[in-house]
Amino acid sequence: MIEWFASNETLLLTALAYHIVGLSFQVVLRSGVFSLAAAGFWGIGAYTSALLSEPLGWAVAVVVALALAGALALGLAAVVARLRGLYLGMATIAFDLLVVSLAYGWDSLTGGALGLFGIPRSATLLSVGGLAVVATFVVAMLQSRAGGRFVDALRTDETLARSLGIETGRLRAATIVLSGVLGALAGAVTPLIFGVLGPEESGFPLVVLGLTIVVIGGSGSWVGPAIGALVVTALPEVLRGVDEWRDVVYGALIVLMVIFAPSGLLGLARSARQGLRRRLVRAPAAEGAGR
Template identity: 40%
Template structure:
């Protein structure tokens, strides 16, 4: 077991980051599954991270309560901003949620007495264990799988295909979009709370535009036709920089080139069951 102990001491943070990034990819999968292009998930992650870290550092709150608060705070914020922003769609919704993300980042930057400003929060207790991340991911996948197969999931799919037609069929489009937006924010906040108690330090720069694009890329890269795609996308996007360390200064270039190739040749994502069925069907026909 010495080899495992050595591996875990070196790569434990990376392995646990796979889980938190998978949660982030699933959080934006929810809004995409409802036909909404929201780029606020990085901001929701930041709200969850700061809320949980402050409760731990200033009040010594128990970890389960901290995680619950890390989910509740961004969910409440999503409900508040969802009223005006979810009336928008497409690129206009993306711009509105992107602006919200910048507002959150600047607020964290300027509230120095609470958030530490540009210096962030240091010395956050490392309370996140591997089973916390594993349990959170399993429960989230189970919830979303059940949601997909329920009346709510069918309503999400209808809204995604044609919002007007869904409304004419009696589906409360506004309520379902709000549900997806709030639930996605809660999952992003959970990822932020777990990550904050894993890395010892958080700062406003971690929850800006770059992180928002990374979260969106994870879901699109893996594919949003089912729950497997976002998880695969998160794993690939997390591991690629580590696997490309040999390229040193050119690592970012090679990383971007690989992602471009995947998007060009696999436009529906890496995990596309329809493509697999078609491919295996052709092989079966030949046989």
């Protein structure tokens, strides 16, 4: 078992990082706040961690990355406070592209198109796993029964939620900030896993990755990103023999999930459990009627 973990450490670390990416998108999709800024904050966290991990140590670098992302996310939330739906999505996509443009253009700091190399590979299963557990715990607590009702009310009808006394403006801002911090956390640990970082890793491809994780797993709770991260991590290994068809398989899988399982694999599992429970309840009743 220990040998298996050692030989698959990078794969497991990737799955943990993907899980945090999924959480950053799940919190906004669950609340109905169509913000895709987590991809941009991923880049901010990644470059901050990559630049500071050697002089300050990985732990301090991650803390600084999260603090910087939190401050910038709060500012972004104030700027886009009046935007909703597609307009909010486009504004946050523009933010992601701005971060990518800075990464390409700021050669002296980010290495430009070549990126950064020789980053200390400080990530371990214990450290990244611990951060993933903390992130999951925070999301689970905020989406618990009481908090979950507020979030669901915001997603369903913001006007109704406001009439019920929910401070929707603050809730929307908090959701954007949490998503940004989670995105920055995923970005901060990624260069510590692979030792390299390029500007092409963030931006729109990361938006597609995050949405794919949530669509496959489900956006109902933190369990969905965990399931989606495992699937997205395992698929390249499964499809290694047909690598040229990987994008086709990804696209087909997403289309099938959207059409036949819009709630993701988590929703399918819940439906199957409810169906089994109904059958178990009906069975004794049918036996009693037969007597």
